Amino acid sequence: MNNSYIVDYRVLRDYCKKLIMTQNVPEEEAFIIADSLVDADLCGVESHGVSRMTIYMKRLEKGVVANKCEIKIEQEYAAGAAINACNSMGMVVGVRAMQKCIDKAKESGCCFITVNNSNHYGMASYFVKMAAEQNMVGVTGTNAPPNIAPWGSYKAYVGTNPLAVSIPTKGEPIILDMAPSIVAMGKIILAAKLGKDIPEGWAITKEGKPTTNAVEASKGTVLPIGGPKGYGLSLIMDILCGILSGAQFGPHLNNMWNDFVNPQNVGHIFCAIDICKYTDVDRFKDRVEQMISEIKALPKNPGVEELFVPGEIEQRRRKERKEKGIEISDVVYQELKGLGKKYNVSFYL
Numbered sequence: 001m002n003n004s005y006i007v008d009y010r011v012l013r014d015y016c017k018k019l020i021m022t023q024n025v026p027e028e029e030a031f032i033i034a035d036s037l038v039d040a041d042l043c044g045v046e047s048h049g050v051s052r053m054t055i056y057m058k059r060l061e062k063g064v065v066a067n068k069c070e071i072k073i074e075q076e077y078a079a080g081a082a083i084n085a086c087n088s089m090g091m092v093v094g095v096r097a098m099q100k101c102i103d104k105a106k107e108s109g110c111c112f113i114t115v116n117n118s119n120h121y122g123m124a125s126y127f128v129k130m131a132a133e134q135n136m137v138g139v140t141g142t143n144a145p146p147n148i149a150p151w152g153s154y155k156a157y158v159g160t161n162p163l164a165v166s167i168p169t170k171g172e173p174i175i176l177d178m179a180p181s182i183v184a185m186g187k188i189i190l191a192a193k194l195g196k197d198i199p200e201g202w203a204i205t206k207e208g209k210p211t212t213n214a215v216e217a218s219k220g221t222v223l224p225i226g227g228p229k230g231y232g233l234s235l236i237m238d239i240l241c242g243i244l245s246g247a248q249f250g251p252h253l254n255n256m257w258n259d260f261v262n263p264q265n266v267g268h269i270f271c272a273i274d275i276c277k278y279t280d281v282d283r284f285k286d287r288v289e290q291m292i293s294e295i296k297a298l299p300k301n302p303g304v305e306e307l308f309v310p311g312e313i314e315q316r317r318r319k320e321r322k323e324k325g326i327e328i329s330d331v332v333y334q335e336l337k338g339l340g341k342k343y344n345v346s347f348y349l
């Protein structure tokens with residue numbers, strides 16, 4: 001039996017889109033969901049890629065997530081808005097909210113938007129890329145169900161709430177997209193699914209013991225980056241995404257993996273800063289390029305071949321995988337095949 005399959009990203013995206021459309025999701029929205037998942041696989045963020053199709057399909061089928069995106073603008077100002085996502089799919093909400101942020105920032109110079117009543121939105125960089133394409137700095141964050149313990153405890157309270165920031169350059173944008181944990185919980189869940197161990201220092205069991213067993217770790221908590229600082233960052237993201245937006249926070253957020261009755265009520269934040277309202281765009285980009293080339297020229301530690309800026313490794317993978325195809329593990333391949341059978345979509349990967 002093969003351990004993996006190479007699949008063209010367009011074929012994979014099209015197949016996922018067709019599956020999602022079986023749940024009465026409009027085609028344009030199904031495309032966004034499929035595109036964001038496949039983009040995660042292109043970037044090497046497999047934990048947030050098509051391996052999530054099974055859970056999204058289950059949530060759509062059970063009606064615990066709305067199949068059509070309807071968002072309500074609850075409050076709106078020149079440089080901000082508060083959005084109610086009405087329990088829509090997080091990726092579609094993310095694209096709509098970031099687009100609104102960009103449009104408003106074109107007028108006001110910057111815009112900050114909160115979103116409540118949403119769902120898991122996947123890989124955060126997908127949304128900030130949109131701002132960079134418009135010569136804007138993009139920022140987003142989301143909260144997530146508890147997976148990190150406050151420093152000094154072993155009981156999870158805050159999520160692995162990621163923060164992503166994009167900076168336009170003359171080429172591909174710099175994109176920092178990071179969870180405040182050593183790794184995203186999604187990577188541990190994927191390792192458990194693939195029957196793999198995880199490295200020491202990633203997670204502890206629910207009793208607070210160190211573990212390399214991905215299944216035990218997925219029931220326990222992920223360790224924060226930089227001890228109390230990672231926990232602090234996660235807490236601040238939860239306050240902005242959860243409390244400021246009016247969404248749920250901490251342990252009050254519902255888990256998408258095991259609660260098929262109650263909406264998740266996830267919150268997000270989005271911000272766009274229009275560079276031309278602050279400085280000349282070419283000068284900004286020239287200076288960022290100078291920074292990148294100065295960093296690249298720094299002396300390297302033994303064994304290091306090249307220094308990177310955030311997002312560069314993912315961008316290189318995206319380019320390579322667009323040309324050569326995406327490697328899908330046998331487990332995920334079989335899951336996708338099974339979904340085709342279940343939802344009556346011909347399988348052609």
Ligand SMILES: NC(=O)c1ccc[n+]([C@@H]2O[C@H](COP(=O)([O-])OP(=O)(O)OC[C@H]3O[C@@H](n4cnc5c(N)ncnc54)[C@H](O)[C@@H]3O)[C@@H](O)[C@H]2O)c1
Nearest residue numbers: 122123124144160162176177178179183184308309310311
């Ligand atoms: N939606 C959610 O609820 C949720 C929750 C947690 C994480 N996530 C997503 O999970 C994904 C993975 O998060 P993560 O924290 O495990 O990411 P990661 O540790 O793989 O990468 C974090 C950042 O470090 C940068 N980086 C990595 N190696 C580098 C190097 N050698 N030089 C320079 N920069 C480097 C990457 O470009 C990236 O910007 C993200 O896309 C995040 O948005 C989503």
